[in-house]
Amino acid sequence: MSINLRTVYAFAREMYPKNSKELIQYGTAGFRGKAEYLDSVMFRMGVLATLRSRYREGAVIGVMITASHNPEPDNGVKLIDPKGEMLESSWEKIATDLVNVSDQELEQHVGQIIKDNQIDVTSSSYVYVGMDNRYHSPRLLKAVADGVIALKGNVREFGIVTTPMMHFFVVAANTKEAYGKPTEESYYEKLISAFQKLRNGRVENGNYRNSLIYDGANGVGARKMLQFIKRMNNSLCVTVINQGIGYGKINEDCGADHVKVKQRAPVSMPAVEPFTRCVSVDGDADRVVYFYTDDEEQFHLLDGDRIATLVAGYLMDLIKRCEIDLRIGLVQTAYANGASTDYIVNELKVPVSCVPTGVKHLHHKALEYDVGIYFEANGHGTIVFSDSAKSLIAEAAKTNENAKTLLLIIDLINETVGDAISDMLLVETILNHKGWDVKDWSAAYSDLPNQQLKISVQDRNVIKTTDAERVCVEPQGLQEEINKVVANYKRGRSFVRPSGTEDVVRVYAEATTKEDVQQLAYEVGRLVQRLAGGVGPELVNPSNAHL
Ligand code: 16G
Ligand code: ZN
Numbered sequence: 001m002s003i004n005l006r007t008v009y010a011f012a013r014e015m016y017p018k019n020s021k022e023l024i025q026y027g028t029a030g031f032r033g034k035a036e037y038l039d040s041v042m043f044r045m046g047v048l049a050t051l052r053s054r055y056r057e058g059a060v061i062g063v064m065i066t067a068s069h070n071p072e073p074d075n076g077v078k079l080i081d082p083k084g085e086m087l088e089s090s091w092e093k094i095a096t097d098l099v100n101v102s103d104q105e106l107e108q109h110v111g112q113i114i115k116d117n118q119i120d121v122t123s124s125s126y127v128y129v130g131m132d133n134r135y136h137s138p139r140l141l142k143a144v145a146d147g148v149i150a151l152k153g154n155v156r157e158f159g160i161v162t163t164p165m166m167h168f169f170v171v172a173a174n175t176k177e178a179y180g181k182p183t184e185e186s187y188y189e190k191l192i193s194a195f196q197k198l199r200n201g202r203v204e205n206g207n208y209r210n211s212l213i214y215d216g217a218n219g220v221g222a223r224k225m226l227q228f229i230k231r232m233n234n235s236l237c238v239t240v241i242n243q244g245i246g247y248g249k250i251n252e253d254c255g256a257d258h259v260k261v262k263q264r265a266p267v268s269m270p271a272v273e274p275f276t277r278c279v280s281v282d283g284d285a286d287r288v289v290y291f292y293t294d295d296e297e298q299f300h301l302l303d304g305d306r307i308a309t310l311v312a313g314y315l316m317d318l319i320k321r322c323e324i325d326l327r328i329g330l331v332q333t334a335y336a337n338g339a340s341t342d343y344i345v346n347e348l349k350v351p352v353s354c355v356p357t358g359v360k361h362l363h364h365k366a367l368e369y370d371v372g373i374y375f376e377a378n379g380h381g382t383i384v385f386s387d388s389a390k391s392l393i394a395e396a397a398k399t400n401e402n403a404k405t406l407l408l409i410i411d412l413i414n415e416t417v418g419d420a421i422s423d424m425l426l427v428e429t430i431l432n433h434k435g436w437d438v439k440d441w442s443a444a445y446s447d448l449p450n451q452q453l454k455i456s457v458q459d460r461n462v463i464k465t466t467d468a469e470r471v472c473v474e475p476q477g478l479q480e481e482i483n484k485v486v487a488n489y490k491r492g493r494s495f496v497r498p499s500g501t502e503d504v505v506r507v508y509a510e511a512t513t514k515e516d517v518q519q520l521a522y523e524v525g526r527l528v529q530r531l532a533g534g535v536g537p538e539l540v541n542p543s544n545a546h547l
Contacts, residue, residue, distance in 0.1 A: 002121075003151050008107055009106050012040065012043060012106050016040045017040060019036075024096075028358040028360070031045070032070060032076035035136040035140065039143050042140045044098050044147060046146060047098070047110060047151055048091075048095055049153075053125035054124075056082055058124045058126065059126070060127070060174050061126070062127075062166045062167065062169065063078070063130075063144050064078045064166045065077050066137075069287070070251065070283070075134055094117075098113065125151070127144075127153055127155045128173070128182070133223060145157060162420070168182075168414055169187075191421070194412040196233070206435020207436055209437065210432075212278060213241060214279050214281075215256075217266075219281070219284060219285065220285055221282070221283070222242060222244045224285065225238060225240050239270070241268045242268055248268070250283045256280045256287040256420070257378065263299060275293075275437060287378055289302065289307075289379040302438065302441060304375040305337050307379070310444075311383060311427075311430065316350060318406055318409070319371065321402040324393065324396050327371070328350055329353065330372075331354075331355055331372060331373070331375075335376065337510065354468040357376070357469060362374035366383075369386070371385055380418040382413060382423065385415065390410065393406050393407055448510045450510040451508075453522075454499075454506060455504060455525050455532075456534065456535050456536045457504075457528065462532055465497050472495070475532055485524060489516050490512045490516070492510070492516070494524045495508055507524050509521035519542055522540075522541055525539045
């Protein structure tokens with residue numbers, strides 16, 4: 001087989017001309033932007049995925065088209081590496097350069113990538129591509145597929161799927177189906193079968209009730225949950241709201257990001273009893289948070305930190321009963337609520353590490369443990385088990401019932417990436433096992449009040465951080481000023497970091513009271529405005545806000 005790089009240029013010129021001059025960067029979540037500027041980006045990512053597959057000796061590479069929790073007009077694209085991980089960092093740079101060259105330079109540039117990476121263009125390549133349910137996704141999927149075809153790669157289209165399903169398919173294919181078959185049906189079968197075996201017919205227990213409200217963010221997570229329901233035989237009774245088509249726009253006033261950031265229930269909530277368990281996923285179903293309203297109509301959030309602590313406590317206990325020695329570790333980011341970290345370290349006595357924001361950092365760190373649990377506060381997370389841990393558990397399962405349960409738990413978890421639906425089924429399993437309702441779950445610890453601010457600055461990259469983003473090293477002097485301010489607040493904690501997905505600096509603050517945290521966030525926000533080139537209106541001092 002021989003390829004002709006002219007074809008790439010011809011496709012680009014005729015069908016996917018680059019219509020934006022703005023520099024676009026492969027960030028923590030791949031490329032994101034307004035859908036109308038992404039056709040050429042998608043085409044080129046199809047080209048890159050094909051090259052990456054050849055570079056990785058014919059392993060399947062995944063391409064997911066989604067803008068996750070972003071508003072409906074946005075879209076985006078992410079590449080999935082052979083083991084289900086995010087694209088290797090050195091290739092993020094290759095991706096950025098490739099999408100920013102002009103159409104005229106494209107042919108030569110692709111030739112250069114092939115040469116630099118010594119890619120054998122006569123070898124086979126396999127690309128899997130899937131998309132969320134935005135109305136512009138099918139058009140963009142065609143562009144990715146054409147990118148693969150231009151370089152004579154093999155492309156398999158999965159249509160509308162969640163991001164974690166795509167990761168599952170890629171890993172299934174690359175493990176020769178040891179992880180499952182790369183089909184939608186195999187994914188449902190694996191998760192549902194484990195879930196039902198774990199329930200073992202006991203659908204209610206103690207305070208645990210078998211029904212919940214599920215906010216699908218009008219995204220693909222809603223559609224797939226409807227598929228789960230069809231196959232679950234009422235082992236869990238799920239009412240899906242914000243179902244998509246005909247209901248509302250993706251992520252608009254709904255979804256995990258809305259619920260977490262606004263600390264408010266989504267639109268279309270039916271009237272439910274106080275303390276009803278509710279769950280929200282994001283637009284591509286790789287994040288999940290729980291929430292409920294109490295009998296005084298107070299909203300309560302049970303976020304990624306809560307899920308992590310619930311899972312860690314449960315797994316610690318189960319592993320102990322398996323009578324095997326495994327190193328369990330929990331990975332968080334600086335956004336984890338201080339109360340959750342204290343609880344994990346002091347009560348659960350599980351080691352905690354803190355890494356920079358972004359799934360790849362968490363996933364990578366979690367792989368260092370036999371059982372690595374990672375969650376971002378925003379609800380993205382999963383659990384990974386090392387190969388040796390899996391063999392030990394399988395061996396123990398020959399004689400130990402708890403180890404059998406643990407094997408089912410492993411099947412229920414999507415180890416390849418955070419998976420809202422799989423995580424939800426895991427939480428449901430644990431709550432059922434413990435006989436807990438949301439009150440019992442919340443009682444483990446009380447979150448410290450916290451607040452986030454976005455500050456606009458001339459150039460957000462003037463902020464440089466270290467120590468997993470908890471310490472700011474540039475601009476000089478900013479951290480010292482932050483320390484002085486923080487010292488005035490009981491259990492005060494605050495950090496600043498440039499966003500990886502928006503042109504802003506993010507400020508996080510935490511303290512013992514709502515008033516304190518507002519004041520602390522304001523004071524740190526002002527420091528950023530003053531010392532890091534703030535633009536736009538000055539922040540309003542909350543203590544003067546009533547004036
Ligand atoms: C991306 C990351 C997410 C992170 C968020 C932070 C992945 C797949 N996603 O959505 O993990 O929490 O960015 O956004 O890595 P920020 O940098 O704008 O605060
Ligand atoms: Zn997402």
